[in-house]
Every structure is written in C-alpha cells, then in structure tokens.
Amino acid sequence: MSGSESGNESGNGTGTGTFVGMPAFPRAAHDAVNDQTLRGNLRHATHTIRAKRAKAVAEVSDWAALRDAGKRIKDHTLRHLDRYLEQLEESVTAAGGTVHWAADADEANRIVAQLVKETGESEVVKVKSMATQEIGLNEALLAEGIHAYETDLAELIVQLGKDRPSHILVPAIHRNRSEIRDIFRSEMGSWGRPAPEGLTDTPAELAEAARLHLREKFLRAKVGVSGANFMVAETGTLVVVESEGNGRMCLTLPETLISVVGIEKIVPTWRDLEVFLQTLPRSSTAERMNPYTSMWTGTTDEDGPRAFHLVLLDNGRTDTLADEVGRQALRCIRCSACLNVCPVYERAGGHAYGSVYPGPIGAILSPQLRGTQSEIDASLPYASSLCGACYEVCPVAIDIPEVLVHLRERVVEGGEVIRQGNKVVLRPAKGHAAERAAMRAARWAFTHPAALRTGQRLASRTRRLQPRTLPGPGRAWSGTRDLPALPKEPFRDWWQRTRTRGGSKEGSK
Amino acid sequence: MRVALFLTCVNDTLYPNTGRAVVRLLSRLGVDVDFPVDQTCCGQAHYNTGYRHEAEPLARRFADVFGEYEAIVTPSGSCGAMVRELYPRMGERARAEGRGESLATALAPVVPRTYELTEFLVDVLGVTDVGAYYPHTVTYHPTCHGLRSLGLGERPRRLLQAVKGLELVELPGAEECCGFGGTFALKNPDVSAAMGADKVRNAESTGAEVLCAADNSCLMHLGGTMTRLGTDMRPVHIAEILASAEEEPAV
Numbered sequence: 001m002s003g004s005e006s007g008n009e010s011g012n013g014t015g016t017g018t019f020v021g022m023p024a025f026p027r028a029a030h031d032a033v034n035d036q037t038l039r040g041n042l043r044h045a046t047h048t049i050r051a052k053r054a055k056a057v058a059e060v061s062d063w064a065a066l067r068d069a070g071k072r073i074k075d076h077t078l079r080h081l082d083r084y085l086e087q088l089e090e091s092v093t094a095a096g097g098t099v100h101w102a103a104d105a106d107e108a109n110r111i112v113a114q115l116v117k118e119t120g121e122s123e124v125v126k127v128k129s130m131a132t133q134e135i136g137l138n139e140a141l142l143a144e145g146i147h148a149y150e151t152d153l154a155e156l157i158v159q160l161g162k163d164r165p166s167h168i169l170v171p172a173i174h175r176n177r178s179e180i181r182d183i184f185r186s187e188m189g190s191w192g193r194p195a196p197e198g199l200t201d202t203p204a205e206l207a208e209a210a211r212l213h214l215r216e217k218f219l220r221a222k223v224g225v226s227g228a229n230f231m232v233a234e235t236g237t238l239v240v241v242e243s244e245g246n247g248r249m250c251l252t253l254p255e256t257l258i259s260v261v262g263i264e265k266i267v268p269t270w271r272d273l274e275v276f277l278q279t280l281p282r283s284s285t286a287e288r289m290n291p292y293t294s295m296w297t298g299t300t301d302e303d304g305p306r307a308f309h310l311v312l313l314d315n316g317r318t319d320t321l322a323d324e325v326g327r328q329a330l331r332c333i334r335c336s337a338c339l340n341v342c343p344v345y346e347r348a349g350g351h352a353y354g355s356v357y358p359g360p361i362g363a364i365l366s367p368q369l370r371g372t373q374s375e376i377d378a379s380l381p382y383a384s385s386l387c388g389a390c391y392e393v394c395p396v397a398i399d400i401p402e403v404l405v406h407l408r409e410r411v412v413e414g415g416e417v418i419r420q421g422n423k424v425v426l427r428p429a430k431g432h433a434a435e436r437a438a439m440r441a442a443r444w445a446f447t448h449p450a451a452l453r454t455g456q457r458l459a460s461r462t463r464r465l466q467p468r469t470l471p472g473p474g475r476a477w478s479g480t481r482d483l484p485a486l487p488k489e490p491f492r493d494w495w496q497r498t499r500t501r502g503g504s505k506e507g508s509k
Numbered sequence: 510m511r512v513a514l515f516l517t518c519v520n521d522t523l524y525p526n527t528g529r530a531v532v533r534l535l536s537r538l539g540v541d542v543d544f545p546v547d548q549t550c551c552g553q554a555h556y557n558t559g560y561r562h563e564a565e566p567l568a569r570r571f572a573d574v575f576g577e578y579e580a581i582v583t584p585s586g587s588c589g590a591m592v593r594e595l596y597p598r599m600g601e602r603a604r605a606e607g608r609g610e611s612l613a614t615a616l617a618p619v620v621p622r623t624y625e626l627t628e629f630l631v632d633v634l635g636v637t638d639v640g641a642y643y644p645h646t647v648t649y650h651p652t653c654h655g656l657r658s659l660g661l662g663e664r665p666r667r668l669l670q671a672v673k674g675l676e677l678v679e680l681p682g683a684e685e686c687c688g689f690g691g692t693f694a695l696k697n698p699d700v701s702a703a704m705g706a707d708k709v710r711n712a713e714s715t716g717a718e719v720l721c722a723a724d725n726s727c728l729m730h731l732g733g734t735m736t737r738l739g740t741d742m743r744p745v746h747i748a749e750i751l752a753s754a755e756e757e758p759a760v
C-alpha cells in the first residue's frame with residue numbers, strides 16, 4: 001500500500017504513538033485517492049456496512065433515547081472521573097486484581113514489559129486492543145525480547161503483512177481476499193504454523209487457516225494482553241465484546257492476564273452497560289447483539305488466569321478532559337460508525353490519518369491526545385468537509401464537526417491548552433500566514449461594503465480577462481474543476497439600478 | 510411582513526441570477542422583499558477554517574443590517590445553517606471568554622427569524638405549489654448543511670414535485686457530501702475532487718438534464734466538475750426553477 005511505507009515497523013521506541021513520521025493528511029490522502037484497488041475495497045466495505053447499520057438502528061424504536069442516555073452516562077462519568085477511577089481501583093483490588101497507573105505510553109509499556117518478564121515468559125497473545133496500539137506496546141515488548149501475537153483475525157492480517165491498521169473495527173479493511181491469501185501464504189510460516197498447502201481465497205479457507213495458526217498460540221501462551229470496551233466501577237468488572245471468540249481464548253487460557261485500558265472506558269454501574277451493549281453492536285457491526293461478551297472480575301480460584309493486572313492509561317486523556325469543547329471525544333465507544341459513513345475516510349483510507357484512530361474520531365482524538373504540533377496532527381482537523389454525517393450516526397452524539405472547528409482554531413490561532421497537567425500557550429501553527437492574511441483581508445472587505453462593491457465592479461469589468469483557473473493556492477481547486485464565469489453585474493448593482501427604494505437604506509449606518 | 514433577502518457573498522458576486530429569481534418568486538407570492546445593501550458575508554468560511562475571531566465582526570454586522578426585519582430569507586442552506594446553528598454558539602463562546610453579552614444579545618433576535626428559502630416557502634408562507642413551470646428532468650442533491658444542520662427534509666422535493674412540467678428523478682447516494690466544504694476543497698483537493706466526481710457520476714446515472722440544489726457553493730463545485738468531466742448536465746439553483754413561469758420559463 002502506498003503511503004504506509006514511511007517507517008515505523010521496528011518500533012520508534014518512544015511510544016508517542018504509532019505512525020510517526022507520517023506526511024500531512026492531504027499528501028497521504030493523495031496516494032490513497034489514486035490507488036484504485038484501495039478505493040474499491042473501501043467503497044465496497046463501507047457502503048455495505050453503512051446500509052446494514054442503518055437497518056439495524058431503524059429496528060430500535062427508542063434509538064434517540066438510547067443515544068441520549070449513552071451521552072449522558074458518559075458525560076456524567078467524565079465529570080466525576082477521579083471518583084469513579086478510585087472506586088474502580090478499590091473494586092478490582094478487592095476482587096484479587098492489581099491496578100497500575102500509567103501517565104503516558106512509555107510508562108504503560110514499561111509496566112507491561114516488567115509484568116511479562118516477571119512471569120519468565122517471552123510470548124504473549126493479544127486480543128485486539130486499540131490502547132496497546134496507541135502506545136506501541138508490541139514494538140516496546142519486542143525491544144525487550146518479548147513477542148506479542150495478535151489474535152484478532154484482522155489484526156493478524158495487519159501484523160503478518162507488516163502493515164498498519166486502517167480501521168477501528170476492521171483494521172484490514174483496506175485488504176481484499178486475494179491480498180489476504182497472499183499474506184497468509186508467505187508470512188504465516190515465519191510466525192508459527194504455516195498456511196495449508198494450496199490455500200485459496202474463499203472466506204472459509206482463510207478463516208480455517210487463521211484458526212489453525214492461532215489455536216497453536218492460544219494453547220501455548222501463558223500470558224494474555226487485552227484491552228477492554230468497558231470497566232464497571234462498582235464491581236471492578238472489565239468487559240470485552242468481540243465476534244470471533246479469540247477474546248474469550250485470550251482472557252481465559254493464560255495464567256496471567258494484563259489489561260491495558262484508557263481511563264475514559266469506565267462506566268459507574270453494571271446497569272449502565274444495558275445502554276452500550278445495545279448501541280455498540282448495532283452501530284459497529286450492525287448486529288443486534290455481539291456474538292461474544294466476556295466479562296471478568298479480578299481472579300477466581302481454579303478458573304481463568306491466576307493473576308490479573310489492570311494498567312490504567314492516561315496518555316493525554318486528562319489533558320483532553322480539560323478542554324471544554326474537545327472533551328466530548330472521550331465519550332467515544334469506538335464503534336467505528338463514523339468511519340463507515342465518512343466520505344473522506346472512504347476516499348482517503350485509514351492510513352492517511354496517521355494514527356491507530358482513523359476517520360472522523362481520529363481527526364479529533366489524535367490532535368488532542370498528541371497535541372497539534374506535528375504536521376500530521378495540525379492537518380487532521382482539516383481532514384473533513386464538515387458534512388456532519390459522523391455526528392448523525394454517532395451513538396454517543398459526539399459533535400465531531402464542532403470539535404474539528406474548535407481544533408482548527410487552535411491550529412491557526414494558537415491559545416491556551418493543558419499539556420501533561422500544565423497550562424501552555426500554543427503559538428499558531430506554521431504555514432498559515434498567507435491564509436490568515438487572506439482571511440483578514442476578506443473580513444476587512446466584508447466589514448467595508450463600499451470597498452467590496454468596488455472590488456466586485458472591477459472584477460465584473462475585467463471579467464473577460466480572467467482565467468477560469470486560479471493561481472497560487474487556488475490552483476489545487478481549479479486543477480480539477482472549472483470556475484464559473486463572472487457575471488456582468490453583481491446582484492447588488494442590479495438591485496440598485498432597478499429599485500430606487502432599495503438604495504434608500506444606503507449609508508444608514 | 511417586511512422580508513429581507515440575505516443573498517450571501519457567493520451569490521451576490523457569482524450568481525446574481527439566483528438573487529433575481531428569489532425576488533421574482535417571492536414577489537409573485539405577494540411578499541414585499543427588501544435587499545439591505547450593507548449586507549456582506551455570514552463569515553462561515555472564516556469560522557469553519559478556524560478564524561472565529563475574524564468571523565465575529567461579520568456576525569455582528571449581520572445582526573445590525575438585518576435586525577429590523579421580521580424575516581430574513583436566504584437561498585443558501587449553508588449560510589442559513591451558519592446563522593441558525595453557529596451564531597448562537599459564537600455568542601456563547603464570546604460570553605464564556607468574558608467578552609461581554611453584546612454579541613449574544615445582538616444575535617438573539619435575528620437567529621430565529623432567519624430562514625432558508627424552501628423553509629420560508631413551506632413553513633412561513635405555507636405553500637408547496639408556487640405556480641412554477643419548468644419542463645425538464647431534474648435530480649435533487651440535498652446539500653449537507655441544509656439536510657443535517659437545518660433539517661430541510663422533504664421540503665425542497667415537495668416544492669419541486671409541484672412544479673408543472675418538471676420530472677423529478679431520485680439521485681443515488683443523495684445524502685453523501687459533494688466534497689465542496691468551503692476551504693476543504695482547497696486544503697484537500699484530491700479527496701474533494703474525488704467526492705465531486707462521484708456525485709456527478711451518480712447524478713448522470715439518473716439521466717436528468719438538471720442537477721438542482723439549494724446552495725450555489727455546492728453547485729459551483731459540481732458545475733466545475735461537470736465541465737471538466739464533459740457532461741451535458743447543468744447545475745441549477747432551486748430558486749431559479751421555482752421562479753420559472755409559463756410566460757417566461759427559465760432555461
């Protein structure tokens with residue numbers, strides 16, 4: 001895949017997130033837009049799931065109420081996050097688990113590596129966890145000589161293909177069946193059990209190849225690493241929802257289980273799950289209920305892992321919480337509905353977003369978790385036409401366009417933000433000087449109608465001299481579209497010429 | 510009723526015919542239209558690109574220029590959404606930043622009195638048959654802000670269906686964004702153009718002669734894409750269709 005090659009495979013070690021060194025969104029998207037296979041794969045996949053989701057949601061008569069309830073539960077939890085996290089720590093500890101607090105990626109990686117080393121093992125099996133990808137855990141473990149095996153089918157494809165995830169729910173959405181067969185054939189052998197002879201690209205055969213390859217790992221592994229979709233404060237219960245059963249294997253077979261979870265994944269009570277276990281599957285896979293819902297509370301004698309560790313990950317979340325407009329991004333339950341409806345995601349593909357969180361949610365989450373300083377992070381708030389489709393489908397009503405515009409303001413105007421708990425004043429991002437000047441000039445003209453009118457008249461009079469393509473920054477636009485011809489006379493001149501009374505208000509202010 | 514036409518800067522400068530059509534249409538329906546000539550721009554491009562502070566004086570200007578009218582009508586879903594959805598937000602932010610009540614106070618009366626054209630026709634005037642005649646096949650693209658921010662719903666289609674001689678054909682993927690998005694078209698030209706091309710191809714597949722929308726910005730983007738792709742289809746603003754009449758039909 002073009003655009004995915006720019007180096008990260010062997011781990012950047014800094015744990016500041018994957019995809020370091022990505023070009024800004026427009027350049028990364030340029031390659032994707034011109035990759036016909038990729039566009040075909042994405043178009044097919046997103047349109048199929050889009051239609052299915054709409055049907056699954058339409059079946060529920062109280063969807064709007066559920067959406068509102070989800071939003072309110074999450075907002076309430078975020079408002080009292082400190083309290084609920086303490087309650088969670090107490091409940092997990094009481095149930096026989098151990099809680100660790102990680103302020104950033106490096107700290108979380110260090111904790112997990114240490115815990116694995118203490119078991120004496122050098123392999124772990126993983127059930128899909130975005131948090132561990134966010135912090136680059138696999139690379140960090142590898143640096144310590146520990147191999148992490150992804151067991152989610154799509155994650156497996158991404159890992160074997162030395163690729164990057166491009167979707168929240170279907171990280172290999174950018175691959176089609178024959179590409180997957182090729183990856184299995186050439187790569188499985190060097191990671192464990194090879195692909196069967198003569199593997200074809202029928203879904204059943206591909207699934208069976210993955211099953212055999214993974215089963216060997218499940219039965220061998222002594223340590224499992226997971227994420228969680230929810231954590232229940234009152235009981236200390238963690239919840240993973242999935243559809244392949246690999247999660248259940250990872251959560252029950254190993255002797256030690258380490259869960260790495262973002263602090264925003266908490267809900268106060270068991271009852272709150274009622275809402276999300278309805279909205280999440282319908283929004284994400286268009287299923288009425290997800291096939292496997294695994295819940296575990298600490299440790300249980302003679303059943304499941306003997307040791308349970310919960311690593312609570314901050315990594316920019318508390319800073320995000322400090323932002324009044326931006327904090328709503330923390331309500332996200334990672335259903336991926338916003339990716340599937342996003343027309344920009346559909347054309348640009350997930351890699352262009354340069355983060356494990358692609359699509360509309362990635363465009364607002366990454367620049368908040370990582371800051372807007374890097375080129376890619378400064379370009380993400382602009383990776384949207386603000387069409388609003390993402391807001392419409394979001395099951396927790398995150399107003400993504402609102403946050404995008406808010407972050408754009410941060411990019412071009414700078415201002416005060418919280419970073420690692422401290423107030424810092426951001427300078428405007430580089431490269432916006434010409435735009436800022438143009439915006440000021442336009443504002444000036446729009447607050448001085450007489451000048452505006454002169455400009456319009458001049459443009460009309462010289463209209464035969466004007467090209468239908470634009471110079472400078474406008475060339476990008478007129479490279480693929482023609483400008484309309486300028487009319488002979490702007491409307492206001494026609495109005496004043498034909499309506500004498502229309503002119504009576506002139507100069508009234 | 511004293512009704513003001515808020516034409517928007519794009520229409521004033523590039524699409525004066527749309528403004529003339531609105532005047533013709535509303536006058537035919539017995540509405541007395543005024544065009545306050547001190548109006549300029551709603552500030553959406555500034556606001557949406559991150560220059561909220563540059564947009565604020567434009568919002569204030571809007572409030573000053575239109576403050577005395579009972580209704581403000583605009584033939585742009587996008588600028589209508591700016592006023593109705595985002596002006597209140599701007600007022601709140603200015604207040605939260607301790608810059609006084611004045612912007613919020615100035616905006617309070619104009620915001621609820623601002624209507625997108627089709628909304629004004631259906632909700633305020635209570636008409637769906639505006640007595641128009643337009644003998645062409647038309648497909649309708651509901652632009653994002655009209656669709657999602659203003660919730661125009663079926664209003665534009667109902668108006669079009671009542672036009673004599675007009676055959677309305679459904680646009681596949683109608684609710685997908687055309688890819689204009691203001692400065693998005695400049696900042697992400699490749700993605701924007703790909704979205705525009707898909708929209709035009711969908712429109713072409715209907716066999717319609719005319720692609721109609723209630724927003725000239727989107728139509729500018731799509732029209733430019735059409736000439737590049739070499740299609741015979743024409744972009745036409747809904748106001749021009751609704752203003753068209755048997756004695757003097759629009760082409």
Ligand code: SF4
Pocket residue numbers: 283331332333334335336337338339361390393394395396397398
């Ligand atoms: S932002 Fe909303 S729609 Fe997007 S993944 Fe999160 S919960 Fe789902």
